[in-house]
Amino acid sequence: MDISASVLTYFLIPAVKAVVVVILVATAAGVLTYIERRTLAFLQVRKGPNRVGPEGILQFVADVVKLLTKEDVVPAKAQHFIHFLAPVLVMVPGLAVFAVLPWGPEFTMRIPGLGKITTAWYAADLNVSLLLVLAITSVGIYGIILGGWASNSKYALLGGLRSAAQLISYEVPMGFAVVSAILMARSLSLVEIVEAQRTHQMWFILPGLVSFFLYFVSGVAETNRIPFDLPEAESELVAGFHTEYSGFRWAIFFLTEYANMITISAIATALFFGGWLRPFPSVHALAFLDVVPPVLWYVLKVSCFLFVYIWFRGTFPRYRFDQLMALGWKTLIPISLTNLVLVALAALGGFRGLRILGIVLWGAAIGAFLIVTRLRAAKPPAAKTAPASVRARAAEA
């Protein structure tokens, strides 16, 4: 390999990818805010932003301009340097994770003047990339805690403390869910995990039903989204850890929240939904689905998860803090440990073991769903009968 080729592979191409990722993530976050507001408006039977541009699509551009030109206020008694550092500490890990997200397989393209170049839809495929994702995202907590602390405001401090407790708690079930995916694929590399789902001839959602559930619930908690947005609960803490932030620094917190949502969705897709593979990657009858390029499959699946995030926000009320802790420690962690043992036993049995586990889990889930709906249908709707105490009082009167 001559010097120019190594400069190309180890410096130039990664640099181009990094720039593309930063631009795309920032834009995607902006577009997501618009989609979120419109979807929420739809769910709540109102109109949402519809003034700037056709159907309000340019609303996020207007918001960015507003935030960039806003005054940047720093509280008088704040710890200035750390107050300044906190948004950076949040954003850098949030964007760094994108280096290992596998958006598509390797491909070869011809660039005029450079010849054929083989590269991939990811910046790096490390043999510990999944671990790296967990490590980097866990570092993102610092920005939130320090931002809350440095603001010299009790609401911000409480938000930061809540955030620390919440993220530490939900990292555990998330880690176990990820480990079960590693056991199924026998690799820590995200690219190899996606490829393993081709060789196993199934998406890992089949044997990983419980793992996926744990991963996504913990993921919602890790990104501070409703119903787990305790660190910024506006009815209790004004705006939580970013109460004292304004203008562009606040925008960075906001942008990173959306970047993290994309990360969680992308990892869920890679681990359990076959990454860039089409549905049923081994069935030849469905080969016509390959018309859709792999990257588009990936983006499509990630978009579905992002929609679920927004849907959650429109559907669930916020948890109370003790409920949140109880759910994490007393429900999710025991389930994740049991699930890990089951998956490990199944993985010992190879392809067949995983397939059997998948069929058992899905059978149980569908069975439970049917039983619950049958019971619901048998009982009269609860809302129409008043509680016994009320009825008794009515009878007395």
Place this chain on the structure above:
Amino acid sequence: MTAPFFFWFFAAIVVFGAVGVVAMRQPVHSALFLLLSFFGVAALFITLNAEFLAAVQVLVYAGGIMVLFLFTIMLVNIRRTAGQPYVHRQAGAALLVAFFLLAVVGGTIVASSRTSGLADAPADPAKLSTTTISRMMTETVDGKTVKTPVTEQVAGNSQAVAWGLYRDYLLPFEVASVFLLVAMIGAVVLGKRTMEHVD
């Protein structure tokens, strides 16, 4: 050529962070310097081709333990330490302990460099992804059990760590985990007792 540069660069960061931990007056600032030091150590692991250890270093120390440290520091809010002197009464004892630690670590480094020589970490990126391990392979040939030593390339540093932890040093590993469990139960019991007094 590049390996020594990166070693000295990150080693300097580790030392700078460590000095910062003891020099800062504000506990939160100390914690941040410790964090910087941890990142330097993780980077040193990467220069040694131990990317698994690097990721775990960040995940466990930076992402887990230091967050709890910060949590505690913030709970016992402490902006009052500004007027206290830098040097305390324990300075002499601390110096003594530090000297012994330096002697042990330094002695080990000198001893190992005499026997094996300080080899530079291989700078070839291709070597980053594989680790050579040697093990005894047990086979059954003609009804007899034959053990043959094999050297094989495994797909990564994580596998090499697993071989070390779960095969070569299984007993120390299990003993350490039991110790940790005992410590954890002890902490819960101690914490619980004060809770009952409150009730």
